[in-house]
Amino acid sequence: MWNQFFPEQASTLAPDVDGIFLAVLALALLFAIPVACLVVIFAIRYRRGAMRTRYVSVHEGRGKSRTWILETAWIVIPLCLAIGVFSWGASLYLRIYAMPANGMDIYVVAKQWMWEFQNPTGQTEINELHVPVGYPVRLTMISEDVIHSFYVPAFRIKRDVLPGTYSTAWFQATKTGTFKLECAEYCGTEHSRMLATVIVMDATQYQDWLSQRAIGGGTGVIPESSTGQSAQNGQETSGTMSDVGGELFQRLGCSSCHHPNGGGVGPSLVGIWGKQEKLEGGQTVMVDADYIRRSIYDPHSQLVAGYPPVMPTFQGQVDEQQLLDLTEYIRSLGSQEKQ
Amino acid sequence: MSTIAPVLRLGNDYINDNYSAKSWLLTTDHKRIGLLYLVTISFFFVIGGAAATVMRLELATPQADLVIPETYNKLFTMHGTIMVFFFLIPSIPATLGNFLIPLMVGARDMAFPRLNLASWYIFVFGSLFAIIALVAGGVDTGWTFYTPYSSTYTTTHVLAMAVGIVIAGFSSIFTGINIIITVHKMRAPGLTWFRLPLFVWSMYATSMILVLGTPVLAITLLLVAIESVFRVGIFDPRLGGDPILFQHLFWFYSHPAVYIMILPGMGVVSELITCFSRNSPFGYRFIAISSIAIAVFGFLVWGHHMFVSGQSVYDGMIFSLLSFVVAIPSAVKVFSWTATLYKGSISWETPMLYAMGFVALFTIGGLTGLMLATLPIDVHVTDTYFVVAHFHYIMVGGTIMAYLGGLHFWWPKITGRMYPEGLGKAAAIIVFIGFNLTFFPQFILGYEGMPRRYAEYDPSFQVLNVLSTAGASILAVGLIIPLFYFLWSTRFGKIAGDNPWGATGLEWQTSSPPPTHNFDHIPVVNHAPYEYETVRRFTPQTTTTVEEHEHG
Numbered sequence: 001m002w003n004q005f006f007p008e009q010a011s012t013l014a015p016d017v018d019g020i021f022l023a024v025l026a027l028a029l030l031f032a033i034p035v036a037c038l039v040v041i042f043a044i045r046y047r048r049g050a051m052r053t054r055y056v057s058v059h060e061g062r063g064k065s066r067t068w069i070l071e072t073a074w075i076v077i078p079l080c081l082a083i084g085v086f087s088w089g090a091s092l093y094l095r096i097y098a099m100p101a102n103g104m105d106i107y108v109v110a111k112q113w114m115w116e117f118q119n120p121t122g123q124t125e126i127n128e129l130h131v132p133v134g135y136p137v138r139l140t141m142i143s144e145d146v147i148h149s150f151y152v153p154a155f156r157i158k159r160d161v162l163p164g165t166y167s168t169a170w171f172q173a174t175k176t177g178t179f180k181l182e183c184a185e186y187c188g189t190e191h192s193r194m195l196a197t198v199i200v201m202d203a204t205q206y207q208d209w210l211s212q213r214a215i216g217g218g219t220g221v222i223p224e225s226s227t228g229q230s231a232q233n234g235q236e237t238s239g240t241m242s243d244v245g246g247e248l249f250q251r252l253g254c255s256s257c258h259h260p261n262g263g264g265v266g267p268s269l270v271g272i273w274g275k276q277e278k279l280e281g282g283q284t285v286m287v288d289a290d291y292i293r294r295s296i297y298d299p300h301s302q303l304v305a306g307y308p309p310v311m312p313t314f315q316g317q318v319d320e321q322q323l324l325d326l327t328e329y330i331r332s333l334g335s336q337e338k339q
Numbered sequence: 340m341s342t343i344a345p346v347l348r349l350g351n352d353y354i355n356d357n358y359s360a361k362s363w364l365l366t367t368d369h370k371r372i373g374l375l376y377l378v379t380i381s382f383f384f385v386i387g388g389a390a391a392t393v394m395r396l397e398l399a400t401p402q403a404d405l406v407i408p409e410t411y412n413k414l415f416t417m418h419g420t421i422m423v424f425f426f427l428i429p430s431i432p433a434t435l436g437n438f439l440i441p442l443m444v445g446a447r448d449m450a451f452p453r454l455n456l457a458s459w460y461i462f463v464f465g466s467l468f469a470i471i472a473l474v475a476g477g478v479d480t481g482w483t484f485y486t487p488y489s490s491t492y493t494t495t496h497v498l499a500m501a502v503g504i505v506i507a508g509f510s511s512i513f514t515g516i517n518i519i520i521t522v523h524k525m526r527a528p529g530l531t532w533f534r535l536p537l538f539v540w541s542m543y544a545t546s547m548i549l550v551l552g553t554p555v556l557a558i559t560l561l562l563v564a565i566e567s568v569f570r571v572g573i574f575d576p577r578l579g580g581d582p583i584l585f586q587h588l589f590w591f592y593s594h595p596a597v598y599i600m601i602l603p604g605m606g607v608v609s610e611l612i613t614c615f616s617r618n619s620p621f622g623y624r625f626i627a628i629s630s631i632a633i634a635v636f637g638f639l640v641w642g643h644h645m646f647v648s649g650q651s652v653y654d655g656m657i658f659s660l661l662s663f664v665v666a667i668p669s670a671v672k673v674f675s676w677t678a679t680l681y682k683g684s685i686s687w688e689t690p691m692l693y694a695m696g697f698v699a700l701f702t703i704g705g706l707t708g709l710m711l712a713t714l715p716i717d718v719h720v721t722d723t724y725f726v727v728a729h730f731h732y733i734m735v736g737g738t739i740m741a742y743l744g745g746l747h748f749w750w751p752k753i754t755g756r757m758y759p760e761g762l763g764k765a766a767a768i769i770v771f772i773g774f775n776l777t778f779f780p781q782f783i784l785g786y787e788g789m790p791r792r793y794a795e796y797d798p799s800f801q802v803l804n805v806l807s808t809a810g811a812s813i814l815a816v817g818l819i820i821p822l823f824y825f826l827w828s829t830r831f832g833k834i835a836g837d838n839p840w841g842a843t844g845l846e847w848q849t850s851s852p853p854p855t856h857n858f859d860h861i862p863v864v865n866h867a868p869y870e871y872e873t874v875r876r877f878t879p880q881t882t883t884t885v886e887e888h889e890h891g
Binding site for chain 1: 403408409412479480481483485487488492493575576577579581582583616617621622625646647648649652655656659660663664666667670671673674675677678680681682683684685686687695698699702703706707709710712713714715716718719721722723783786787788790791792793794795796797
C-alpha cells in the first residue's frame, strides 16, 4: 500500500532512506495518536455542562511533585528517542556522503538550464545520463552560473551543484530503467524545465552504448550549438577527457613550466593526484579537483612550497569543461590514490 | 474570588477619544498603533494571499498555461517575501503584542511610545520599497534570495525589495526593544515574573530573537546589495565570493525568524486554552521557560537548511542533533496544553476552535520537522513540496490559526463588540478543513519527488495538485469570512462588556475598549494568572480578597 506514495526505489540507498522515513513516521504517530485521543477524550468528558467532578482546585490538586514527574518524563523520553533517531540518521548520512573507493566517474556541468554529463572516456551527453546498473557511479559536479541541485527521486539522492567549487555525490542503481533527474534548487526562469533522465542499462548494453557513442566534445548526436563548449576554440579535439586535457596542456603552454621530470619553473604534475602537497607557508593541501581548479584560476592562493609566484591566472581562458579535461589529464599522470 | 463586575467607565475610550486622522497618525497610544499595524498587515495579507491564489490556480494543470514560468517565479517570490516579512513577522507581535503587552503588565503604555510610533512609520516606509519593487515588475529570486542568482544573475528588482526588507527590519527591532523594556521595567506592583501571562513570556522570547537576529538579516541583504551594485566579491564565486556564506548568514536570521512567527502563536494559544477550559495551565513554569529555550536553541539550528548545500558532513550532523533538541521544548508545550484540558470545563467558542486547530496543525508541522531534521530523509525531501507543506503547517497552521484565535478572543477588548459566534465557528472549521486539504497532499507530493518552485510539473503529480488547489479555494473562503464579519461587528456587533470570557488577565480588568490611559488606577497584582475555577468562578489577578495561595 505504501508503494503508491513512494517513488520507485532504484538505488542501494533508496530502501534505507524509506526505512528510516517509515520508522520516524511510526514514532511520530506514536506521539500524535495518543495526544489526539486525549484531546478528544478530554473535550468530550470535560465539556462544559457535563456533570463531572472535574475541578481540581488550585489549592488542592496539581501537586508540584506530580507535575515534575510528568514533565520530566515527557522531556526525557522524547529526548532519548530523538537522539536514537538522530544517530540512525547520522550513520546513514555518513554512508550517503562517503564516496565509494571504486566506481566509475561522471563529470557534471550544470548551467541555466541544462545538464551536461561527461564520461572520462570522452562521451558527452546533454540532459541524458547513461549508467550501468549495479555499479557505483561517482559524480563530480560544478555549475557554470548559479546554484543548481542534482536530484534523482528514485535514487533518494540530492546534492547542490555550486559555482566555483566541485561537489560530489554517488549512487548505485539497482534496476534498469529511465529515471527523472530534476533541478531542485531554484535557478531562474526555466528552473522547472531543467530536467534530465538517467538511463540505467545492464552492463553489456552499457558497453555497447559506450562503444557506439561518438567520443569527444560536441560531436556525435548532440548539435554543437547546444553544447557551446568546444566550439569556442574553433578546433575539435576528440578522444578521452585526458587526451583532450593533454592537448590543452600543450596548447595553453602549461607544459613549458610544468616539466614531467621536474626542474621547470613550476612543479612537476606527475604523480601528484591525491598527494598531500606542502604549501608555501607550511600548510598542506590534498591535490584534488578543487585544488587543481584553484591553482589554474587563482595560482597564487595556494603555492607549492619552493616555487615562485609567477603563474598567470587562466580564469576566462579555460572554461569549466576544459578544467575538467585538464583535471582528468593531471589525474592520468599518475596518482597516490588507493586503487 | 470574583464574578464579572463591570468596570466603571470614566471618560472616553481610546477609540472615541478623538476622531481626527491626525490623532490616529500621530498617536503614541500602543492600542492605536496596534490597530494601525492591524490594518497595514491585513493589506499585505490580502496581497500575499492573492499571489498564492494565482499560484495554486496555475498549478491545477501540469503545464504553465495560466501564467508563464517567469510570472510564476515572481508570484512565489512575492507571496513569500510579503507573507514572511510584511505579514507573519509583524503579525502577532506588532498587533496583539502592541495592544496587549502594556495592558497585561498593567502599564499605561509601552516603555517608549514614540519609538513605537516610529516603528510603524518605518514599517510603512520599508513596505513602500517592496510595493515599488512589485509594481516595477517584481522580483524572481524566491524569498530566500540565494546568491549568486540574486546578486549577479537576476535582472529583477532585488535591490528595492532588499532595501524594503532591511528598513522594515528596523521596525521589528524597535518593537522588540519596546517589549523587552516594557516587560522588565513597567510591570504593575505585585506582578512578578512568574505571575506574567504566558503570552507575555512568549512575546519576551520573541523580542529577544527580533533584537538579536534582525540585524544579521539587514547586514546580509546589504552585502547582497553591495555585491550587485559595486561588484565586490562576497557571495559570487566569479568575483571571488562564496555562495554558501550567504546561506549561513541568511538562515542565521531566517531560521530564528520561524520562531518569531510561532512563539507568539504559542503564547496566544496558552491564553486561549486556559480560559476556555477554565483551568490553570499544566506546568506554567515549564511552558514559560520552554519559550526562552526555543528562542535560545533556535539560534543554533540554522544549518539544517543546508544538509545538501555543501557545508561539511560534520556540520550537518551537529545541526541535525541540535534540531532534535529544539523540538523538545515544543513538545513540552503540546503535552502541557493537552494536560491543561484535563478536568477542565471546556467550551468551544471560536477562539478555542482556533486554539485546538493550532495544536493539531502545529503538532503535524513539528513532527514532520523531525523528519526533516533526520539527515537522510532531508537529503531526499529538502527543496521539495514536503518542505513547503511542513513550513506551511507551522507558519500558516500555527501562526495564522493563533493569530485568528487571538483576534477573536481579544476582539471584544479591542472594539468593545462581539463578533458573530456562529459565523466565527463556521469560518474556523472551514479554515481548518481547507488548510489540511491544501497542504496535506503536498507532503505526499514532496516525498514522491516534486521539487518546489516549479511552474510546470510532471503530469503524474496532477491529482494531488488539484486536491491542493481545491483546498486552497476552501481556505480562501474561510479566511475571507472573518474579514467581513469583523468589519461588520465594529458597528453592529453585540456590546461585549468588559470581560465577556470571564478571563483572569489584567487586560480584562479594565473597560472594553480600554481608556487611552488603560487603567484609571494602576492595578495591584495579588494572584498568579489563570486562577480559573468554573465559568463564573475565577480569580482575576487583581483580586484582593484573601485566598492566600501562591500558585505557579
